[in-house]
Amino acid sequence: MPESLDRKFNILTLNAIAAIGLNRLSADRFQIGSNIADPDVILLRSHNMHDMPIPKSVVAIGRAGAGTNNIPVNQMNARGVPVFNTPGANANAVKELVLAGMLLASRNIIPAIRFVEKLQGDDTALHQQVEAEKKRFSGLELPGQMLGIIGLGKIGRLVADAAIRLGMKVSGFDPKITVDAAWSLSAEVRKVNEIETLVHRSHVVSLHVPLNDSTHHLVNTDLVAKMQKNTILLNFSRDEIVDEDAILVGIEKGSIKNYICDFPSQKLQHHPAVIALPHLGASTKEAEENCAIMITDQIKDYLINGNILYSVNFPDVTMEREVPYRTAIANANVPNLLGQISTCMASIGLNIHNMVNKSRGEIAYTLVDTDKPIPREIINAIENITGVLMVRYIPKLSSNERQ
Structure with a gap:
């Protein structure tokens, strides 16, 4: 409907959004808060919106992050409401965590730390125990190892570039890769047409796909069975992309050496071959600020000019x-x-x-x-x-x- 020049837009925040982003919305045109009635826009990070009533006043939703599984996108389609996200804004933060996960697993750092924490005695006794047991934690070096990347979006491409610089060989699988993504992909990445072929050839497999109907339990018993012995599997995308029962079977049969993920679960908790982090993928000051800046700029341009960029449904x-x-x-x-x-x-x-x-x-x-x-x-x-x-x-x- 018509909007007067002096009308303020109401922005409801469901999670803390970095001030560096919110400050880009001038106070003379935007009213921002966590208790806003009749909001024009809802901004959030991980808040689950599926069980909340969404006011009829809402004309846009902005997610300061990439995944939008916590937003009822189909419901917004029916109302003509665009849902914005910030693809790539937290890509470097996730990439660094993936690299950390590879190093943790390849060098057996977590079990080594647990071993040291349990040592007892004076320095002489500690030294003797270390020398006697350290071979148990012998690992492998990354140069020359094959990294298989499933999903070649912004994060997948950054992981590929970093792995190449570490001396790894890299192959990638992404049947839905965009033209822009293909152009920016390193020529050293070997593109594979079958996911089964990729996991069979890879020492390390890293998942970088969104969660949807086609990727739910993408890593299942059949795919795990195709993995070579002692595969390191990394999942910093979404928990439901893997079937946890398949992971446990893979560990038991030796096809999976370690499963490193950002999603703790009761089923996998305390398993010695699982390294689970508390959803740290985008948890850096830089990533949160990048996401906040990107989402507020998108929302402002939509409200003021009607322009849409980086919407998941429009x-x-x-x-x-x-x-x-x-x-x-x-x-x-x-x-x-x-x-x-x-x-x-x-x-x-x-x-x-x-x-x-x-x-x-x-x-x-x-x-x-x-x-x-x-x-x-x-x-x-x-x-x-x-x-x-x-x-x-x-x-x-x-x-x-x-x-």
Whole structure:
């Protein structure tokens, strides 16, 4: 609906968002807090939104992180609400943790630490025990080892680059790799077309895929059976990508030497071959700040200009503003809706100065710039077109927002 220039947007935060990001939303235009009523936008990190009522006032949701499994995305599709995330903002933090996991497992550091913690006696006794037992913790060096990466998004590519610099050989599997990702992938990464082939050839396997229907229990009993003996398996993506029963069988049969993950569970807790961290993947000051900056910039551009970038359910749609009057429309991706919208505007002689329309799956999104203001009755008419999910009439930018 029409928005006055002096209207404040209400931003509800469900988790702590780094101040460096929130400070990019000026107090004269944005009201931010954890107890905001009728929010326009909800910002969060790991808060589970599936069991909470989402106010009708919400026009966008922003996740300061990559995964959006804690957000009811399908429900937002039906309402025409884009869900934003921050892919790549925490990629370096996760990459470093993956490298740490490889080193912990390859050099048997955790059992070695546990051994030392249990030593008793004076320094002479400690030295004798260490010399007698240290062979138990003999490990392997990473150069020359084959790292198999499942998922070649931003994190997977950073892990590949770091492993290559460590002297490892790297192969990758990603049937849905984007053109941009393929161009930025090191030529030294050997691309494999079958996941079974990748795990069979790899000494170390690292998972970097989102959790969805096709990746749930991607690592199962059948795949584990294809692994070579003493594989190191790393999972810093999502817990349900692996079947924990398959992990235990793999450890028992010797195909898995260590399972290193960021997701503790009762079933795997205290198992000597499992190294579980308390979801530390993005837990660095730098990653939290990067995510906060990225998500607030995205949300601001959407609220002020209607532009969409890095949404998990909407297409990327951006358009430079050349005239003051803009309308943003989300609708079901069905035939003739764009024609009906144009007809509504033409019915009162509105000239469309510029327009962009894109679709993604079941959702289409349109930005329309007109040379004159759009009357309330035309906005109402567009809202009443069958298949239209949301309409936002976005007013002329103030001078400070143009900068």
